Amino acid sequence: MCKMVNFLVILLFVYVIHHGGATTYKCDQTSPCGCSPVSPIVPKIHGGESSIPQSWPWIVSLRHAGFDKEEHFCAGVILEASYIITAAHCVQQEWMSILSDITVCAGSVRLSDACLQTRSVRQIIIHHGHNNRTHENDIAIVELDEPLDFTDRWVSKICLPSVKTGSRYPLAGTSVMTIGWGQTRQDDTASDKLQQVTLKVMDDSTSACSNTLTNRTVQICAYGLNKDSCPGDSGGPLMQFTTAKRWVLVGITSYSSSNCTLPIKPGVYTRVSAYHNFIKAAIQGMYEPPVNRPYTCECQCPYAPQIIDVLPNGDKYVGQTKNGKQHGRGTYYASGGNYTGEWIDGQRTGKGNQTWHNGDKYIGAWIEDLRTGQGIYMWPNGDKYEGQFKNNVKHGVGTYYFVDGDNYKGDWIGENRAGQGIMTSYNGDEYIGAWLDNKKNGKGVFIWSNGDSYTGDWIDNMRTGQGIFTWFNGSKYEGEFKYNWRHGVGTYYFGNGQTYTGDWVIDEMEGQGRMTYHNGDKYIGACRNNLANGKGLFIWSTGDSYTGDWIDDMRTGQGIYIWPDGNRYEGQFKNNIMHGFGTLYSNTGNNYTGDWIDGNFTGQGMVSWYNGDKYIGAWLNHEKSGKGVMIWSNRNHYMGDWKKDMKTGKGTMTWANGDTYIGDWVDDMRMGYGMYTSSDGNKCEGQFTEGKISDDSKCNIKMKP
Structure with missing residues (x-):
C-alpha cells in the first residue's frame, strides 16, 4: 500500500x-x-x-x-x-x-x-x-x-x-x-x-x-x-x-x-x-411503483394559498401566504429541518431561524433563500460563528468560536478566513495579522503562551520570508525564514551575548558566517550543523589566531596557529591539537619540523636552534628518543641512540678536533664498552665508567668530556 x-x-x-x-x-x-x-x-x-x-x-x-x-x-x-x-x-x-x-x-x-x-x-x-x-x-x-x-x-x-x-x-x-x-x-x-x-x-x-x-x-x-x-x-x-x-x-x-x-x-x-x-x-427496499397513476414530481410544486399547506413530499408550511406562496411570517417543516421566520414570494427573506436534523442551527438574516447579512450559525459539536454571511457562506467580518476553546475574529471571504484577523488558541497562543484561504498569509505577529514571539511574513500557515523571532530567554533571530525554519541569511543573538550572522539551512547555521562570542573571540568562515566546519579564521581576544580547516568546531586538517608572542605553527591539526606533520617557528629562532602526536614532537623531526645547533632524528613527547644525529654549532656531532633527550645506547661522537668515541652511552656519558680515538691516532679501548676508561693506566689520551 x-x-x-x-x-x-x-x-x-x-x-x-x-x-x-x-x-x-x-x-x-x-x-x-x-x-x-x-x-x-x-x-x-x-x-x-x-x-x-x-x-x-x-x-x-x-x-x-x-x-x-x-x-x-x-x-x-x-x-x-x-x-x-x-x-x-x-x-x-x-x-x-x-x-x-x-x-x-x-x-x-x-x-x-x-x-x-x-x-x-x-x-x-x-x-x-x-x-x-x-x-x-x-x-x-x-x-x-x-x-x-x-x-x-x-x-x-x-x-x-x-x-x-x-x-x-x-x-x-x-x-x-x-x-x-x-x-x-x-x-x-x-x-x-x-x-x-x-x-x-x-x-x-x-x-x-x-x-x-x-x-x-x-x-x-x-x-x-x-x-x-x-x-x-x-x-x-x-x-x-x-x-x-x-x-x-x-x-x-x-x-x-x-x-x-x-x-x-x-x-x-x-x-x-x-x-x-x-x-x-x-x-430501504420499500419502493412500490404506483398502479395506473402518472408520475408527479417529488420536488416543491406550486402551493395553494392557504395558511396550513401540506406538500406532496410530506413537508408542511404554517404561516402567511400571498399569491399561493409563503409570504410574511411562517414556519416550514421539512424532513431535513425547520425554518421559522420571514418570507417573501416563497423564499426565506428577512430574519429567521433554521434548524437542520443533523443539529445545525442558524439565526439571522436571509435574502432569497440564502443566508446573507448578520447571523449566528451553530454546529452540534459546539462550534459557533457570529458575523456576516453572503450567499450561504461566511463572508465579511465575524467571529468563529471553536469547541476546543480556540476562536477567530476578523475578515472572511467565501467561507474562508481571508483579510485581517486574530486567532486566539485555548492554550493562550495568539496570532494577529493577514489571512488567505483559512491560513496565515502575509504579515503577522504570533505570540506563544510561553513568551516566544514572531513578527514577519507568513505563507500557508508557515513562517516564510523576512521575520524576527524572539525567545522568552532573550535570544533573538532576525532574517529569512522558510517553512517555519530559519533559512537564508540572518542574525541570531544568543541570550549570553554571543551573535552569529550568516547563512542558515533548515534551522541550522550552514554556509558562510561570522560568530562573535561574549568574551570578544571571533570566528569567520564555513559552518555546518551549527558548528565550524570547513575553512575558517578564529581570532581569540587574547591575540591568538588560527586559519585553516575545521571539523565539528575543532581545528582538524591543515592550518596555521599564531600566538601573540610571535610563535607560529604551520601544519596538521586533529581535535584542536597539533597532530600529524608540521613546523613550529619559535620567536627565539628555534624551529621544529616533523611529526606531531597530541601536541608533542613525536616521530621523525628536525630542530634547528638559534645558535646553529641542529638535531635530526626520532622524538618522543618533545624529547630526543631513538635514532638521531646531533650537530653542534662548534662542529661536534653525535650519531646514535637517544633516550629522554640524552645520549643513551650505541653511538658515535666526533669532536671538531678529530677525536672520536664509538661505543656505549648512558645519560650523556660514555658508559660500557667503547673505543676512544684521538686526532693523532692513539686509541683507548675497554670498559668506560662515568665517561672514563676503567683502566686508565693503559691510556695516556686526554679525552674530551
Missing part, C-alpha cells in the same frame, strides 16, 4: 507540473462521503482531460458478459456499499433481464485494468416514470449481491444533495464536473482511461436548454465551450464541489446531442434533488 501511495504522489506531482495553473479540489477528509484520497485536479470527456488515478473513488463501470467478451456499457455511481445509481436507459434494455451477465467494476481508472473490486447484481430498480422518448425520470438503482469494501480507501461513496435543497438545485451558473469513459472525440471509440470535464449549469429558460430537454423540473442542462459528456458516459455523475469541502451528486448523465462537441448544445442530466423519495425507498 505504501508503494501505491508513493506512486500516486509521483503521478500527482508530474500532473501538476504539466498542467501549471490547474485547480486542486482538497476535500474534508473527515467527511463520510464525497471525499477522495487523492485530490482531483481540473479539467476529457470531450474537451476535458484524463483524471488523476483514484481521484474519483465512487465511479464504477457497468459491464455485460453476454457479448463475445465482457464490455463496458455505462457508468454508475456508488450511493451506499450495496447500491449504485445510474441512468434508467442504461439498464432497461431487453438483454438486461439476465442479471448474472452484469458485473460492477469498482476502483479502476482504466477499462483495460483489472477491477479492484467486482460485484454481481441482485436486482435493478428502474423509476416507474421513465420515458425512453423524452428521457424523463432517467434514473435507476442497482443493488449489488454483496457490499463493496469501503475499508479499501480507493472505493467510497458520493454525497447526495440534502433534502433541504430546493427543486431548482443546482442553480444556473453553478460550476459542476462530470466524468466517464465516453468518446474523447466525435465518432471515436470509448476512452480506456477515465476522463473528466468542468461544465456550467445552463439557465433552463434559454432556448439552447429548453429546446434540448423535456422537463426542467427533473432535468438539468450543463454545457462548456466544446466540452460535454459523450456516448459511453451515460449513467455517470454530474457533481458539485460544495462549501462543505465535499462532492455532491447533482445529476446523472442522461443524453447529449449527436455531436457532443457543439458549443451551443448542452448535455442533459437527470436532476438528483428531485428524487429523494425514490432513492430512499429503493435503498
Whole structure:
C-alpha cells in the first residue's frame, strides 16, 4: 500500500507540473462521503482531460458478459456499499433481464485494468416514470449481491444533495464536473482511461436548454465551450464541489446531442434533488411503483394559498401566504429541518431561524433563500460563528468560536478566513495579522503562551520570508525564514551575548558566517550543523589566531596557529591539537619540523636552534628518543641512540678536533664498552665508567668530556 501511495504522489506531482495553473479540489477528509484520497485536479470527456488515478473513488463501470467478451456499457455511481445509481436507459434494455451477465467494476481508472473490486447484481430498480422518448425520470438503482469494501480507501461513496435543497438545485451558473469513459472525440471509440470535464449549469429558460430537454423540473442542462459528456458516459455523475469541502451528486448523465462537441448544445442530466423519495425507498427496499397513476414530481410544486399547506413530499408550511406562496411570517417543516421566520414570494427573506436534523442551527438574516447579512450559525459539536454571511457562506467580518476553546475574529471571504484577523488558541497562543484561504498569509505577529514571539511574513500557515523571532530567554533571530525554519541569511543573538550572522539551512547555521562570542573571540568562515566546519579564521581576544580547516568546531586538517608572542605553527591539526606533520617557528629562532602526536614532537623531526645547533632524528613527547644525529654549532656531532633527550645506547661522537668515541652511552656519558680515538691516532679501548676508561693506566689520551 505504501508503494501505491508513493506512486500516486509521483503521478500527482508530474500532473501538476504539466498542467501549471490547474485547480486542486482538497476535500474534508473527515467527511463520510464525497471525499477522495487523492485530490482531483481540473479539467476529457470531450474537451476535458484524463483524471488523476483514484481521484474519483465512487465511479464504477457497468459491464455485460453476454457479448463475445465482457464490455463496458455505462457508468454508475456508488450511493451506499450495496447500491449504485445510474441512468434508467442504461439498464432497461431487453438483454438486461439476465442479471448474472452484469458485473460492477469498482476502483479502476482504466477499462483495460483489472477491477479492484467486482460485484454481481441482485436486482435493478428502474423509476416507474421513465420515458425512453423524452428521457424523463432517467434514473435507476442497482443493488449489488454483496457490499463493496469501503475499508479499501480507493472505493467510497458520493454525497447526495440534502433534502433541504430546493427543486431548482443546482442553480444556473453553478460550476459542476462530470466524468466517464465516453468518446474523447466525435465518432471515436470509448476512452480506456477515465476522463473528466468542468461544465456550467445552463439557465433552463434559454432556448439552447429548453429546446434540448423535456422537463426542467427533473432535468438539468450543463454545457462548456466544446466540452460535454459523450456516448459511453451515460449513467455517470454530474457533481458539485460544495462549501462543505465535499462532492455532491447533482445529476446523472442522461443524453447529449449527436455531436457532443457543439458549443451551443448542452448535455442533459437527470436532476438528483428531485428524487429523494425514490432513492430512499429503493435503498430501504420499500419502493412500490404506483398502479395506473402518472408520475408527479417529488420536488416543491406550486402551493395553494392557504395558511396550513401540506406538500406532496410530506413537508408542511404554517404561516402567511400571498399569491399561493409563503409570504410574511411562517414556519416550514421539512424532513431535513425547520425554518421559522420571514418570507417573501416563497423564499426565506428577512430574519429567521433554521434548524437542520443533523443539529445545525442558524439565526439571522436571509435574502432569497440564502443566508446573507448578520447571523449566528451553530454546529452540534459546539462550534459557533457570529458575523456576516453572503450567499450561504461566511463572508465579511465575524467571529468563529471553536469547541476546543480556540476562536477567530476578523475578515472572511467565501467561507474562508481571508483579510485581517486574530486567532486566539485555548492554550493562550495568539496570532494577529493577514489571512488567505483559512491560513496565515502575509504579515503577522504570533505570540506563544510561553513568551516566544514572531513578527514577519507568513505563507500557508508557515513562517516564510523576512521575520524576527524572539525567545522568552532573550535570544533573538532576525532574517529569512522558510517553512517555519530559519533559512537564508540572518542574525541570531544568543541570550549570553554571543551573535552569529550568516547563512542558515533548515534551522541550522550552514554556509558562510561570522560568530562573535561574549568574551570578544571571533570566528569567520564555513559552518555546518551549527558548528565550524570547513575553512575558517578564529581570532581569540587574547591575540591568538588560527586559519585553516575545521571539523565539528575543532581545528582538524591543515592550518596555521599564531600566538601573540610571535610563535607560529604551520601544519596538521586533529581535535584542536597539533597532530600529524608540521613546523613550529619559535620567536627565539628555534624551529621544529616533523611529526606531531597530541601536541608533542613525536616521530621523525628536525630542530634547528638559534645558535646553529641542529638535531635530526626520532622524538618522543618533545624529547630526543631513538635514532638521531646531533650537530653542534662548534662542529661536534653525535650519531646514535637517544633516550629522554640524552645520549643513551650505541653511538658515535666526533669532536671538531678529530677525536672520536664509538661505543656505549648512558645519560650523556660514555658508559660500557667503547673505543676512544684521538686526532693523532692513539686509541683507548675497554670498559668506560662515568665517561672514563676503567683502566686508565693503559691510556695516556686526554679525552674530551
